[in-house]
Amino acid sequence: MKNKSLISITDFSTEEILRILAIAEGFEKNPEPHLLDGRVVATLFFEPSTRTRLSFESAVNRMGGRIIGFSDPNISSVSKGETLKDTIRIVSNYCDLIVMRHPLEGSSRYASEVATVPVVNAGDGANQHPTQTLLDMYSIKKTQGRLDNINIFMVGDLKYGRTVHSLLQAMSPFSPTFHFVSHPKLRLPDEYKTFLDSKGVKYYEHEQFNDLIPEADIIYMTRVQRERFTDLVEYEKTKDVYVLRNSMLDKAKPTMKILHPLPRINEINQDVDQSPKAYYFEQARNGVFARQAVITYLLGLKR
Ligand code: CP
Numbered sequence: 001m002k003n004k005s006l007i008s009i010t011d012f013s014t015e016e017i018l019r020i021l022a023i024a025e026g027f028e029k030n031p032e033p034h035l036l037d038g039r040v041v042a043t044l045f046f047e048p049s050t051r052t053r054l055s056f057e058s059a060v061n062r063m064g065g066r067i068i069g070f071s072d073p074n075i076s077s078v079s080k081g082e083t084l085k086d087t088i089r090i091v092s093n094y095c096d097l098i099v100m101r102h103p104l105e106g107s108s109r110y111a112s113e114v115a116t117v118p119v120v121n122a123g124d125g126a127n128q129h130p131t132q133t134l135l136d137m138y139s140i141k142k143t144q145g146r147l148d149n150i151n152i153f154m155v156g157d158l159k160y161g162r163t164v165h166s167l168l169q170a171m172s173p174f175s176p177t178f179h180f181v182s183h184p185k186l187r188l189p190d191e192y193k194t195f196l197d198s199k200g201v202k203y204y205e206h207e208q209f210n211d212l213i214p215e216a217d218i219i220y221m222t223r224v225q226r227e228r229f230t231d232l233v234e235y236e237k238t239k240d241v242y243v244l245r246n247s248m249l250d251k252a253k254p255t256m257k258i259l260h261p262l263p264r265i266n267e268i269n270q271d272v273d274q275s276p277k278a279y280y281f282e283q284a285r286n287g288v289f290a291r292q293a294v295i296t297y298l299l300g301l302k303r
Contacts, residue, residue: 004298005112005119009130009166014173016297017137023293023302024138024286035301036065042095043069044087045122046078046102051262052122052131055287056099056295063292068094085114092116097299103227118298126160126228132261133166135290136220139283140171143257144217147174151215155181155242156222156267158188163261164222165192172196178203179212183238186224209242214251219244221260221267221280239265246271259283 006012012020041060045053049071057067069091070076078087084102088111091098100111101122108121108128123129141147152171154164158180168178169192178196180188180203187205196203206212213219221244229235243266244258257279260268264280272278296302 003116003118005115005121006130006294006298007108007112007119007121007124008128009133009170011130012170017134017170019303020134020290020293020297021138021141023297024134024289026302027289027292028286031062033062034064035296036060036063036299039065039097039299040095041065041067041295042091042098043067043071043122044076044091044098044100044102045069045071046073046100046107047123049101049122051284051287052101052129053099055284056120056122056131056291059288059291059295062288063296065295069099084111088114088119089116097295120294120298123162126162126165126225128166129162129261130166130170131287131291131294132163133170134294135283135287136163136167136259136261137170138286138290139257139259139279140218142286143279144255147171149175149177151177151179151217153179153181153209153212153216153219154188154222155209155219155244157186157224157228157238158182158222159186160225160228161222164188164220167220168192168201169195172199172201176201179206179209179216180204181206181209181242183207183241185234185238210248213248213256214253216252216256219256219258221258221264223260223263223265223267240267242267243269244272245269246275249275249277252277 099120105125105127108124112119224239260280
């Protein structure tokens with residue numbers, strides 16, 4: 001497998017996704033501190049990030065590899081007008097794998113076509129965030145003991161939420177039931193509903209969900225993303241519609257877990273943080289294992 005990249009979660013078969021989850025479990029149990037000795041990974045972040053960039057860098061460091069890159073494109077020659085194509089060609093000379101986040105949808109696919117090393121999409125606009133999906137699935141499997149027949153509530157910004165888009169695609173083979181909870185302006189785009197229809201996946205759309213919480217195995221909260229709105233009046237109207245509070249969880253299943261890709265703004269009240277149902281901080285920790293698995297799989301070090 002020469003130069004396989006991970007741009008969309010659909011680039012991986014279901015078998016490959018399960019393999020990545022198994023490799024991640026292996027890293028959690030048994031860190032391999034020398035697996036990346038002599039390897040260099042470039043992290044090119046054209047958009048802000050805390051978890052994705054730092055967990056990738058932590059993953060590389062924990063395996064003995066080296067990191068190069070930037071977290072602010074203004075300190076790279078992009079600020080002088082260098083194209084993405086030239087940037088990727090050049091950086092390919094300096095590393096074994098590129099991790100890239102960029103605001104433009106399709107930019108990571110384009111980068112993978114130009115690069116001579118594997119490219120991992122760390123988020124391209126409102127499109128995809130496949131490694132988030134892998135850590136989300138790892139978290140679902142770890143907390144529920146299975147991936148099959150999970151009742152998943154996705155709440156908030158379903159229109160621009162790239163983590164929602166990747167996750168629903170990857171979970172589809174596992175007979176989930178989805179409940180999409182959003183303001184009408186932030187509904188799941190039709191293309192994803194068409195996808196679910198084509199796979200025969202059950203889904204429901206709601207504007208309220210308090211009474212339905214007892215049905216949930218997973219509540220996947222998302223932030224309304226100010227940076228994706230061209231009309232800030234719409235952002236103001238939609239940003240605080242859904243706020244999960246501890247008092248809403250009384251009738252939830254004991255095994256139910258709350259996930260959030262983070263960062264959160266107001267959509268999960270801080271009084272939820274102490275609940276045993278809150279799993280979002282552990283979820284972020286799982287990102288290191290999932291990203292160790294992705295890097296070593298794409299480099300052909302783990303199969
Ligand atoms: N979940 C996620 O992508 O977080 P960051 O934007 O901090 O990387």
